[in-house]
Amino acid sequence: MCNALERTARIPGRVASAPIRAEQILALDPDLVIVGASCSPEILRLLEIGCGRVVRIGRGYTLSEIQENIRLTGDAVGEPARAQALIDEMNRQLGAVRAKVEGAPPPRALYIGSGYGYTAGIGTYTDELLQAAGARNAAREAGVKAWGKIALETVIEMDPDVIFVPDTGGRAHGAVGMRYVAPPKPLEKDPLWQDARAVRAGRVVTLPP
Template sequence: MNVFGRLAAAAALACFAPCAWSAPARIASINMCTDQLLLALADPEQIAGLGPYARDPQMSWLAEQAKNYPRLSGEAEDLIALNPDLALAGKYGKKATRDLLQDHGVKIAEFDVPRSIEDVKTQVRRVGEIVGHPERARALNDSIDAAAARARASAADGRIRVLAVSRRGWVAGSNGLLSSLLATVGLANSASDLGLRSGGFVTLETVIATEPDLILVAESSPRAEDQGKAMLLHPALDRRYPPARRIVIPEALTMCGGPMLPAALDRLSDAIGRASR
């Protein structure tokens, strides 16, 4: 049974007469994706603190909104001092941090990495129940469904192959949320051609040899701030993939699932429409 289930069971046992579930009054998050689910669904006064990347506009869709709340380090110490009623964490974060929090009596709700739109909707419903606002979760999931319907209505014809490439040659895997988004708009993730289910680093030569129809990048005009970004500016990549063969979607729209998904699907649909002309 997960943390929410245990809390609900304890609340039910404490009631001798029927009583409503009482949501935790102070909830913290130490994961960038649960940060955004909490921001989208909780009351402001319920949010006790957010993770270290919540305010980073390159990574967080709700970065501006996150500035209204305490910034946590993501380590156990400041969360123990904060002593929230519940902490939201990623399943694959530091195990030592989660163990230390549990040793100090901090209740934790863990969230896996969503690999599909349906996974995201399940997490939205879960957080909606945790914060006591299932109606907000239903509204968000309705907006995700509406965006997915719009995307399917304008989906690309055929199996256009797209390779999502970011700094240092990181390629998003075929068994991930981005693949689910691409499939919704009628695209195929070329990472499957490389056998990359969970993602991985590839060379410039591999990107070109794979010959995707389009590449997906986070910026239209990246600057060579370091070696990691320099690869995306290589002349060979420019020649093969000029602006007309690039889909530009900010990473803040694809790194997590939640309130950013409608915008991500709409932008993907628009980008495919332009690339098809």
């Protein structure tokens, strides 16, 4: 997910989104290349040989991993103070949310993504954010680890009070170990989902990108 889509959209694209080849990156002659955890060893090796500097960041599955990636990126671009300021602001906002919901009855919530085929369980930042917002993550309670597949029948059985879905704007986007796809229609308008309590109650929340 990205909260800077409008700004990044103004940057000219020089490389196709996928699959990316090392030659494409090398042709740009970058001073710095930041690669994710899903980068193959072969591409990483070619980049390390042909580029001035390569920094590898982690998966970014949890909030602590995301913050570590911010630190690594800040150090790589010579802006460690700005990176730390961003981390501090994240923690401040999380603390404010926790304080606001303290003592409130926790609803059972479920995040569903990837064309409504995946959910966020134990060991994901989404699980941590749901807990910070005062919710019980139904996927965690069901023992789902990381980003796991989920069937419609399982969701109906979980019967969450609230369902969160991503706003992909109709775009497909990639992730480590899976391929996210845009759903064919809004979940709350899909006849297959009408038995879900959250759908019946009108508590399907679309999260911004």
